[in-house]
Amino acid sequence: MNNKRKNFLISNSILIAFIVIMVLVANYYLVSTFGFNQETFIAITLVLIILAVVLNFFLSKPLYEPLFRSDENLQKTIKETLHELNIPASTIQANSQMLEKNIKDEKNKKRLNRIKLATNELLNLYNQMEYEIKKEIDKIDKQEFLLDEIIENSIDKFEDIKGDVSIQNSIENIVINSDKNGFQKVIDNLLSNAIKYNIENGVVKIDFSNNTLTIFNTGKKIDTKNLFIVFEQYFQEDPKNSGFGLGLNIVKEFCDKNLIEIKIEPNENGTLIKLNLLKLIS
Incomplete structure (x- = not known):
């Protein structure tokens, strides 16, 4: 387990424990004040649910925001890197096709063919990585x-x-x-x-x-x-x-x-x- 995941799980566990404690304190206060019977059960339960939701919303925001920001930055970096990889690979492919017309020597043709195959493989890997990233962030175009x-x-x-x-x-x-x-x-x-x-x-x-x-x-x-x-x-x-x-x-x-x-x-x-x-x- 990496440190990022470990820190998140620890922080999330502390947050949940704090919310539970606050809800229990509120429950004790409400039961002590209004008593616990059939009439007050629904009202107390609704108050506790609302309290838990509100606490979770406000307290979890600073916990999750850095995580989402980190993922967004990572996605942006990967996209930019992939884009930069695509340019030289496409350039090699285009120039290989141009050179192929002028090369007559069989050995050089074989070498050029290996370059073309390797470039095509690189472009296939690029397309696959781009697809996997889009799939992860649900941005696949039909x-x-x-x-x-x-x-x-x-x-x-x-x-x-x-x-x-x-x-x-x-x-x-x-x-x-x-x-x-x-x-x-x-x-x-x-x-x-x-x-x-x-x-x-x-x-x-x-x-x-x-x-x-x-x-x-x-x-x-x-x-x-x-x-x-x-x-x-x-x-x-x-x-x-x-x-x-x-x-x-x-x-x-x-x-x-x-x-x-x-x-x-x-x-x-x-x-x-x-x-x-x-x-x-x-």
């Missing part, structure tokens, strides 16, 4: 995008690692209004799991009907007893698999926040995941 575009982007990402798994996508032009970055992460995680837990020469089927996106993968079906805990953080049905068990937890968090009903249904030939996108369809 936008319209095509569901098939998100699905195709995800399929392309896993093209080199899907092996002999066949991915069948029948999604057409469905317009979604949501957090595009977050939605992309949901599809990436679900498709990653569908590939990871598949069988040799297995299949992943992606369909859409009745406002519901379905992702089915062949293979061992999920154990029914695990359906209640599958979305918990760090859960892994098979500990031998790589990863940290965070994927479905991230998916569930996004779905809950964006009013997406998600269901996992064990199937005789594998596992079926359903996402009800009714609330997101434009």
